[in-house]
Amino acid sequence: MIKKESSVRERIWEIDVLRGILVIIMVVLHILFDLEFVYNIPIGYGTGFIDKIRIVVATLFIMVSGISTAFSKNSFKRGVVVLSAALLISFVTFIVGREYFISFGVLHLIGLCMIVSPFLKKNSDSFAFNIEFDYWNDSICHSLCRSFPQLFFHVWVLQ
Template sequence: MERHSNRFWEIDCLRGFAVILMLGYHFLYDLDFFGLADIELRAGTFLYIGRGAAFLFILISGTALSISRSRALGNGISGKPAENYSKYLKRGLRLFSMGMIITGITWIFFPGQYILFGILHFFGVSAVLAYPFLKYGKENLLFSLFFGIMGLYLKDRTFGFSALLWLGFRPEGFITLDYFPLFPWFGVLLTGIFLGNSLYKGGNRQFKVPKADNFLLPKLFSRIGKHSLLIYFIHQPLFLGLLILSGLLDPGML
């Protein structure tokens, strides 16, 4: 067992790897969306790359929430449950607010398929809803299975209402650029909590890993992973700016 430092480099490394996958997928998505290339993004390898990046982000988020709680308990914060919960509430509100900014931007530029409940909205809601699950161990695998099964059940179904869009009840005719409902994705986050409670019990790494400085690529991925939220928030404007400056994209197409 290894006493924790401020961050675990292997978690940042995986998060950085997810960022690289996301950047690659979204750049190809932009090329396809604006007719600059003909790429089958909704099937085969490219679909797995996009979903794989999201899966890693959400799994790691659950692990990070677990580690954060373990460290809070170790610092004696557990005696103030209201204060402890407020931390998750503030984080959730911040992430959801960032998601709403994305909603506003996509509503302006892509009104026919703007983002109502994308991955940032998901992270905002799940950061709050995850709180009561943080104390559980193997039970979270059962909860995760439930969310996964419900997600599969709802995957190809549509409904005549939109109030439960955030859960996974897709309205008829619903089209969006990004959609991460709680069914099934909250199950992935719960799996991450299980891994955090098992592999980083008490906020301490329960296994040995070499130092990141010994490997160039993991070290680079770790640095990228530390700034994943910022990169996610700004990468699409940067991509669009790059395409416009290169002359490939006419600003009138936006």
């Protein structure tokens, strides 16, 4: 009997585990942010160890999202959903108070990159370096596309 190749790709459990860990850490960081800036409990959110963890976790989350987008069949549609959620968060934070307003955050960046990534995949021949994009190279390209703006923002603008 001839085996048919499955068109369904297996999930990469390492990426799923890393994403889950990063989401848990991000939830903890958001709780710490609220404690510091909403409830006025001085925990040193913007300084020291917590600040370094925040930068590393945000960057890793963006990179893992880029890698995951390379395996997605519908990243444009998902990007529209993520960007819509980010814009809703921006709207709510604008209504709540200007001091909490989120004009452009991690979700905005991920949503925009997810919307752009299908066009990058489609037009991969137009890159300066003509690289044959397999899944590994493609995921690295999208991860770096997402990471460098965020790294630049964190390192040069916020520091």
